[in-house]
Amino acid sequence: MIIENFAEGKSLLHTTDPRIKICLCVPYIFVIALSNSLYTAAAAVLIALSLIIISGLRLGNVLKSIRVFFWFILLLWVVLPFSIPGDQIIRLGPLRASSQGVLKALAISLKSTAIVFFIIAFLGTTKVFSLVHAMSHFHMPKKLLYLTFLSYRYIHVIYMEYVKLRDAMRIRGFRPKTNIHTYKSIGYLIGMLLIRSYERSERIYNAMLCRGFHGRFYLFEHFAVTGRDMVFLSIMAATLMGIGWMEWITKIM
Amino acid sequence: MDNKDHVIKLDDVWFSYSRERPVLSATNLVLHRGERAALLGSNGSGKSTLFHIIMGLIKPEKGKVTILGKERQQGRDFFEVRQKVGLLFQDSDDQLFCPTVAEDIAFGPLNLGKSREEARDIVKKTLEVLGLEGFDERITYKLSEGEKRLVALGTVLAMEPEVLLLDEPTTGLDKEHTRRFFDIIKSSARSYIIITHDPDLIEQSTTKQFAIKDGRVYKR
Numbered sequence: 283m284i285i286e287n288f289a290e291g292k293s294l295l296h297t298t299d300p301r302i303k304i305c306l307c308v309p310y311i312f313v314i315a316l317s318n319s320l321y322t323a324a325a326a327v328l329i330a331l332s333l334i335i336i337s338g339l340r341l342g343n344v345l346k347s348i349r350v351f352f353w354f355i356l357l358l359w360v361v362l363p364f365s366i367p368g369d370q371i372i373r374l375g376p377l378r379a380s381s382q383g384v385l386k387a388l389a390i391s392l393k394s395t396a397i398v399f400f401i402i403a404f405l406g407t408t409k410v411f412s413l414v415h416a417m418s419h420f421h422m423p424k425k426l427l428y429l430t431f432l433s434y435r436y437i438h439v440i441y442m443e444y445v446k447l448r449d450a451m452r453i454r455g456f457r458p459k460t461n462i463h464t465y466k467s468i469g470y471l472i473g474m475l476l477i478r479s480y481e482r483s484e485r486i487y488n489a490m491l492c493r494g495f496h497g498r499f500y501l502f503e504h505f506a507v508t509g510r511d512m513v514f515l516s517i518m519a520a521t522l523m524g525i526g527w528m529e530w531i532t533k534i535m
Numbered sequence: 536m537d538n539k540d541h542v543i544k545l546d547d548v549w550f551s552y553s554r555e556r557p558v559l560s561a562t563n564l565v566l567h568r569g570e571r572a573a574l575l576g577s578n579g580s581g582k583s584t585l586f587h588i589i590m591g592l593i594k595p596e597k598g599k600v601t602i603l604g605k606e607r608q609q610g611r612d613f614f615e616v617r618q619k620v621g622l623l624f625q626d627s628d629d630q631l632f633c634p635t636v637a638e639d640i641a642f643g644p645l646n647l648g649k650s651r652e653e654a655r656d657i658v659k660k661t662l663e664v665l666g667l668e669g670f671d672e673r674i675t676y677k678l679s680e681g682e683k684r685l686v687a688l689g690t691v692l693a694m695e696p697e698v699l700l701l702d703e704p705t706t707g708l709d710k711e712h713t714r715r716f717f718d719i720i721k722s723s724a725r726s727y728i729i730i731t732h733d734p735d736l737i738e739q740s741t742t743k744q745f746a747i748k749d750g751r752v753y754k755r
């Protein structure tokens with residue numbers, strides 16, 4: 283599954299109650315997003331990184347899956363140092379880089395890296411189905427939940443259709459070039475993709491009807507908060523307070 | 536033949552996907568309680584279409600569909616049909632849609648109003664019957680074709696249907712699993728119609744054969 287690459291596993295993070303993970307993820311994101319100090323941001327990156335290591339995910343795979351994100355960071359470093367006025371540190375022709383700009387870019391990189399890592403550690407280690415279940419425990423509107431779950435299902439369906447069609451083209455020696463044949467074939471691919479996923483989703487819906495579906499999802503999985511979950515929650519909450527405290531003392535210093 | 540012991544009865548049913556070519560024309564079919572029938576016919580002759588009409592997934596242009604003793608016309612007439620008639624789709628990928636095997640098998644029973652504990656028991660029992668112990672947490676879309684087929688059968692059996700409609704159920708199954716498959720359906724449902732091209736199966740597990748040709752169903 284495209285989105286659930288990291289969701290399978292038996293580690294502490296994988297087996298923690300999804301409700302607890304959501305409860306932790308949201309405040310972590312807020313605190314980090316609102317923090318100003320570089321120390322806080324760096325500490326947050328380290329904590330998030332250790333969570334990822336505890337969860338047993340291969341760091342290489344994690345970094346690879348978010349490589350698009352790093353392009354944005356790179357863009358930041360190209361733009362920010364030269365566009366924020368301040369004390370000049372480097373000069374490239376007409377461009378002047380300011381130390382304020384560099385610090386700003388550094389702060390944003392650290393903060394956003396930490397947030398992305400926390401999301402992977404907390405939410406990426408949870409199956410989407412479980413997340414939807416957990417959200418229902420927080421009394422999110424039912425319609426929103428079904429919408430989330432079904433869009434997720436159908437994104438997967440469309441993706442699988444795409445893989446099938448692409449492979450069908452590949453095994454017959456298709457290689458994209460810049461010519462009419464390529465454009466036409468890719469046009470067919472996209473057209474077929476839309477039609478076939480539409481028809482398949484219709485058939486899946488029919489299969490659901492055949493098994494007595496009438497507009498309600500029943501939750502099969504049942505969550506139970508264990509003692510271990512509470513310990514994890516306490517430790518992570520204490521760590522978050524630590525981050526908050528760091529932010530506070532660096533501000534008054 | 537109008538006694539009440541038929542489970543499925545089609546009278547003069549017409550259906551076409553497009554104007555030019557009717558798929559079913561003046562089709563009649565009766566399945567009595569306890570009958571085990573095969574539905575034969577060449578590719579594209581309308582076998583799957585016939586099943587979909589019985590389940591109320593598509594609506595015939597004309598004709599009478601009587602299932603379990605009641606005439607069924609509108610969408611809501613078919614709610615009861617879908618609880619008591621189990622359809623195994625030709626393509627298992629259409630049937631399995633929950634992430635894990637356990638959830639998929641539990642989906643039907645939960646829709647029927649079973650409690651979570653009952654559903655869990657049903658999942659366990661069904662997997663045992665199919666010889667798929669330990670498959671609970673397996674991811675449905677990562678199973679092999681044959682495994683998918685068995686799990687799809689499980690999702691249908693979990694609803695304890697009175698009648699089974701099986702659309703080429705044994706394609707992709709090995710000998711051992713084919714035998715097992717038939718042991719299971721023979722013991723679990725009293726009536727069924729099975730679409731198959733396998734002469735051995737027709738011989739061994741059916742008592743009646745229908746053939747569909749040029750949009751009509753013939754008894755053989």
Ligand SMILES: Nc1ncnc2c1ncn2[C@@H]1O[C@H](COP(=O)(O)OP(=O)(O)OP(=O)(O)O)[C@@H](O)[C@H]1O
Nearest residue numbers: 552553558576577578579580581582583584585625
């Ligand atoms: N969704 C659809 N839209 C238009 N035509 C369809 C559709 N589904 C099936 N048909 C056509 O209706 C006819 C009957 O199809 P059906 O799937 O019932 O055949 P079948 O007997 O099950 O064949 P097979 O043995 O290949 O499974 C075929 O000619 C097919 O092309």
Ligand SMILES: [Mg+2]
Nearest residue numbers: 582583625702
């Ligand atoms: Mg068919």
